[in-house]
Amino acid sequence: MNLTFINIIDYLGTFAFAISGMRLASAKRFDWFGAYVVGLVTAIGGGTTRDLLLDLTPFWMLQSSYLVVTGFALLFVIFLGKYVIRLHNTFFIFDAIGLGLFVVVGIDKTLELGFPFWVAILMGMITGSVGGVIRDILINEVPLIFRKDIYALACVVGGVFYYICFKLNFSPVLTQTVAAVSVIFTRIIAVKYHISLPVLKAHEDFEKEKKV
Amino acid sequence: MNLTFINIIDYLGTFAFAISGMRLASAKRFDWFGAYVVGLVTAIGGGTTRDLLLDLTPFWMLQSSYLVVTGFALLFVIFLGKYVIRLHNTFFIFDAIGLGLFVVVGIDKTLELGFPFWVAILMGMITGSVGGVIRDILINEVPLIFRKDIYALACVVGGVFYYICFKLNFSPVLTQTVAAVSVIFTRIIAVKYHISLPVLKAHEDFEKEKKV
């Protein structure tokens, strides 16, 4: 296997996403298989949704490495579970770096198919954040992403930077790098300074008057 | 932009569907982004599911208006939230009219691809009702549609009227109108007179004996 720099980031990101899924699965007393599936879905759910919307064969069906990396993540949680907590910050960095890469991959794939930029930015966001949403649905919780931190919005920030660099005729590599770094930077700032979006104010009777 | 009558109904329906999603999201203390996503998914989830099943590019990826209309719905809820409750009945009418249109669009698209009528009726129902199901999954509630009111069944009623008019050789426009009106009418009657389907009787031990 010819490991490139991009591959390494991809695997680190997959690993960190899978670990985040398995941590939550273990809190719900999932068995090993369930934890593996939740970890896998966290890691590949966003890219799979993107590929289905773009009518492409899901990326993980073309290359077994994502299943293998998720397998290593499971072994890590089973045998070195205590380090998962101690390495919390390390995993956060891996997760942010992975997110930056996933967003850029999502944008690139969409532009290559000839879709306009706003679709590409959406697909970047979907690639980065839908895995976490499916994870939360599987563990039967309200998706965290809708209530806490800046996460999907960091993906959109990356998309906007991508667009700006593109319009400024930056080289593809520079454009991708700036976009990925802006995602990572936004995530780190948001978490470090507890920046989040305002909550949508519920008017008193909203809850009572639920309708279909 | 060339606004036709159909476009206006489409936007009103999208707006009403998005508002219904955002109301429930705000009751769960979602942030602005989360509310936007839930509103968007409520509005486009049904049509997206239909397009994926039919192997078409999801309709909202070809035209940015659905994202824009959902953006206006968010602004409306943020700045004019109190009117959401006061205008409850108006939104219900928009929602019913939108439902009528969405069902007809779903049927038309499916028939054009050469599928038989029963698939088209199903796709009409999926177009009209799956958005609300995904919305309820995202806010972590049991889908209302499975327990309350006549909603999906109103879509099926529209499909049956479409079929009858089609067999009677009505013109396409008349067929579509009759079908849409029958959906709207069924919804209004069902809500006004609190008509709902019987609950499936649970036999005592059902709950205990859950199996995979």
Add this chain to the structure above:
Amino acid sequence: MNLTFINIIDYLGTFAFAISGMRLASAKRFDWFGAYVVGLVTAIGGGTTRDLLLDLTPFWMLQSSYLVVTGFALLFVIFLGKYVIRLHNTFFIFDAIGLGLFVVVGIDKTLELGFPFWVAILMGMITGSVGGVIRDILINEVPLIFRKDIYALACVVGGVFYYICFKLNFSPVLTQTVAAVSVIFTRIIAVKYHISLPVLKAHEDFEKEKKV
């Protein structure tokens, strides 16, 4: 209609899967329509997910029998509900036999499209188990499959046996039979002797430190 042996197993499996969905739906006080949908999704959800991933038209859109069989299952639960409990073991056997067939169909379809064996084994597992996961999401419960019994793993066992027989140059019919029987056998043994996978141990602070 030309009923073959495979058709009969297919219908029995669909019937048993639909009943399992409707039982859980009735425990949540779903109405008839809701119960029908949950039953249908339990029966066809796995194959639909597989077909979307493989970019095929979902199988139930090409043949109305799955909707009809699910309709019979609903009538059965409505009018003969008490037998659902008494016939618990019979349904378990139908369910296991159906599972065996669904897994083999999933593997066959995937191999025909030229995907490697590991994708086919995954698709066999997806065909057999995703319907139950969607069912549990719709009734707003944590998917049972992630916490109890050997279910998805039985599908993987079938896939491995399929692979071994294939490598040993067994005839297609023999290969398929061995694979299906190994699924059925694994299910029966696992349930009879309460065999399940170990739970992933949660380290103390996992729950507190939830992150996106």
